[in-house]
Amino acid sequence: MPLITIPTTARLPSSLRIDAQNPAVSKILSRLSRASLLTLALDWLDEDNQSLAAPFLLPDDHDEDDYDDDAFPPAPSLDALRQLYTDLQARKGSKRDVLDRFLEGDWRHGLTLYQLAMADLQYLHDHPLSQKWAAYRITPLSPRDPSDDTTDPPVVDKTSLVIPRFHPSTFLSALQARVLPDVKAHYNFDRHRTLPLLLLRIFILDSPYNTTTTTTFFGARTVYLAFPDASPHVFVSRPQSLGGAAGAGAESKSLHALLLDGVPKALSRPRQRFALRSTKLVTRNLEELIARKGGAQRTGAAAGGWGVYADEKVRESPLETVLPTPPLSEDGGDSGGRKREGPTSGEERAVKRARLVARARFGGSARVGDGKGSRREAEGDGDDGGTSTDKWRPYVRLTFHGTHVFAGIRQLVEHGIIDGERMPGWMTGEEGVTVGAVRDGRIRGFRGSGV
Structure with missing residues (x-):
């Protein structure tokens, strides 16, 4: 009797198996290294994952002799298979052999959508710069008067401090029902291994934009939503396609x-609406997004020179009742019984002072090679807002380009090119501004920058 297919708008279950010979399965797995594949296999073989990632084991009504002709005979038990992959970790070999064992041996009956999600997340952990992320701020909207019949869009409530309560299952139900009702997709939540955020992977197999009559993996798309802990922000990745379908960019x-x-x-x-506002912060460095827009760490509001107090090793803080020791006290002056150094030239004193000023303004941040570079051209614009009627002022526009703009500005301060003492706080990163305009000597926020 042929199988009966029933159309559905529900979320695809994690237990749905995909044929092991499907090209999409090979493409997802082949991106991983041999070491990552073996680590992934041991994760699949964990007791907690057996309901969604069970391997093909020797059936009870068969003998091992029945599979003598197989390149990869099935293991007699789960423990034996775990030991096999543990031994493979200690030996050298090729990635191709591990892939063949996956698809022709231990998971010959197919891989579930849950397993493919784990493989995709493994790739994200191995290559943290593989996704381009954009940060958006979750802003509350002013409640609409029931008697108001106008069609004007809701207004952002700038005085409200309300943030949405996030529950994964409730959010998924609302997202599927209100946003993607006609999309065949698989959703998977997972905690990031090192960063304080929750990742939602949306794997879209079929959508209303498809013109084919059957659901295939050709052109399937993956998009990530990242919810940082204790922060009114959400990070959204750019959709990535498995195939090169025509019109993929527009879709x-x-x-x-x-x-x-x-x-x-x-x-x-009900009676509590929200909107997303772009912060104009786009980067491939997820760790940098957490440092700028995350909330579950001490660095969120302690950028620039204030970063010295965000270190867990620092016990003294401006918030303490006892006055803290200034961060530069151990470097300057001849106090503390230290032997006074001999006279230095004016140039050496200027260089030393520039470095001390840079340390005071930037603290431990904005250093070349600190891993916070965005791998893209970051931009920051400044202008004086034009001219006035009673006094002529030049129109000045500055654009900073580079993979780590703040580190470049710090180097300019250290070399005395920029006056670090008169430099505004937004140039050190301590105001959390990435895009803005300077008018009358003050930084003005731009489209959700938070200022």
């Missing part, structure tokens, strides 16, 4: 816009 843009419109709706509740 990805439509999907991205659909998510940006639907995420705040899924977070909203």
Whole structure:
């Protein structure tokens, strides 16, 4: 009797198995290194994952002799298979052999969507710069008067401190029902291994944009939503396609816009609505996003020179009742019984003072090679807002380019090119501004920069 297929708008279950010979399965797994594949196999073989990632073992009604012709005979038990992959970790070999063992041996009956999600997340951990992330701020909207019949869009409530309550299952139900009702997709939540955020992977197999009559993996798309702990922000990745389907770029843009419109709706509740506002912060460095927009760590509001107090080893803080020791006291002056150094030239004193000023303004941040570079051209613009009627002022526009703008500015301060004492705080990163305009000597926020 042939199988009966029933159309559904529900989320695809994690237990749904995909044929091991499907090209999409090989493409997802082949991106991983041999070491990562073996680590992934041991994760699949964990007791907690057996309901969704069980391997093909020797059936009870068969003998080992029945599989003598197999290149990879099935293991007699789960413990034996775990030991086999543990031994493979200690030996050298090729990645191709491990892949063949996956697809032709231990998971010959197919891989579940849950296993593919674990493989995709493993790749994200191995290559943290593989995704391009954009940071958005979750802002509350002013409640609408029931008697108001106007069609004006809701207004952002700048005085409200309300943030949405996030529950994964409730959010997924709302997202599927209100945003992606016609999309065949698999959703998977997972905690990041090293960063304080929750990752939601959305794997879209079929969408209303598809013109084919059957659901295939060709052109399937993956998009990530990252929810940092204790922060009113959400990070959204660019949709990535498995295949090179025609019109993939336009469809990805439509999907991205659909998510940006639907995420705040899924977070909203009756009489409590939210919207997403772009912070204009786009980077491939997820750790840098956490440092700038995350909330579950001490560095969120302690950038620039204040970063010295965010170190867990520092016991004294400006918030303490006892006055702290200034960070530069151990470097300057001849106090503390230290022997006074001999006279130095004016140039040496200027160089030393520039370095001390840079340390005071930037603290331990903005150093070349600190891993916070965005791997893209970061930009910051400044202008004086034009001219006035009574006094002529030049129109000045500055643009800073580079992989780590703040580290470059720090080097300019250390070399005395920029006056570090008169430099505004937004140039050190301590105001958390990435894009803005300077008018009358003050930084003005720009489209959700938070200032």
